[in-house]
Amino acid sequence: MPDPSTTSWGQSNQFLQRAYDLTGAADAEQLYNEWADSYDFDIVHEYASPQRAVEAVIKNLDDNKPNFKILDAGCGTGLVGDEFKKSSLNGKFTLDGLDLTPGMLAAARKKNIYTDLETADLTKPINRTDGSYDVVTCVGTLTKGHVGPAVLNEFVRVVAKGGLVVGTVHEDIWESGGFKSVVEGLEKAGQASVVSTDGFGILKGEWSGGIMLVLRKK
Numbered sequence: 001m002p003d004p005s006t007t008s009w010g011q012s013n014q015f016l017q018r019a020y021d022l023t024g025a026a027d028a029e030q031l032y033n034e035w036a037d038s039y040d041f042d043i044v045h046e047y048a049s050p051q052r053a054v055e056a057v058i059k060n061l062d063d064n065k066p067n068f069k070i071l072d073a074g075c076g077t078g079l080v081g082d083e084f085k086k087s088s089l090n091g092k093f094t095l096d097g098l099d100l101t102p103g104m105l106a107a108a109r110k111k112n113i114y115t116d117l118e119t120a121d122l123t124k125p126i127n128r129t130d131g132s133y134d135v136v137t138c139v140g141t142l143t144k145g146h147v148g149p150a151v152l153n154e155f156v157r158v159v160a161k162g163g164l165v166v167g168t169v170h171e172d173i174w175e176s177g178g179f180k181s182v183v184e185g186l187e188k189a190g191q192a193s194v195v196s197t198d199g200f201g202i203l204k205g206e207w208s209g210g211i212m213l214v215l216r217k218k
């Protein structure tokens with residue numbers, strides 16, 4: 001999610017400002033239900049994370065399967081789905097989405113890209129069986145005031161052996177929010193290998209602001 005202080009439109013975007021000041025799931029649901037109808041219009045011209053996350057998935061998918069089963073956690077209105085559809089994976093994926101906010105899921109549903117869209121609070125265990133996806137993406141949701149690092153354990157659990165977890169983490173909370181330490185724990189426990197933790201630009205034309213976390217399940 002973009003930083004309102006560095007965007008040309010951020011000053012006037014009350015929603016974006018409120019998003020970084022969220023205090024919990026109830027607050028998040030209220031904000032995103034209000035924002036759902038204008039969310040794509042408000043941010044799509046400057047927001048690069050969905051495209052960059054899909055590029056990271058494609059770069060690291062080494063299995064040439066006819067169909068990849070993907071879970072987009074914190075899918076919002078489905079901007080990640082839009083990018084998968086525009087990508088070389090079009091026609092080769094089945095995409096499910098989870099999100100806290102019914103209004104955001106309703107917007108995603110209209111795009112007809114996602115097979116299964118369900119409400120879920122990612123601060124709680126994910127209602128999916130172990131190893132049921134080839135890829136989990138989580139974009140713009142591992143950020144200030146949103147979802148903490150414990151969910152990474154759940155992402156690794158629901159991905160199949162050799163599968164990928166690709167998440168964008170706001171750089172301000174990579175260490176202070178405990179993401180780096182949870183990732184190191186997963187690696188130490190032999191559950192996942194860290195493919196990359198490169199810095200990337202959350203905004204188009206920029207090259208910093210987020211960490212693109214790519215894990216491969218062992």
Ligand SMILES: C[S@@+](CC[C@H](N)C(=O)[O-])C[C@H]1O[C@@H](n2cnc3c(N)ncnc32)[C@H](O)[C@@H]1O
Pocket residue numbers: 001025028029032049050074075076077078079080098099100101104120121122123138139140141146147
């Ligand atoms: C900035 S939006 C990102 C949406 C989409 N992935 C994108 O990049 O456009 C953050 C999303 O996180 C969701 N969210 C916030 N807290 C959550 C939680 N505890 N569990 C699940 N989703 C949550 C919101 O409903 C919202 O759709």
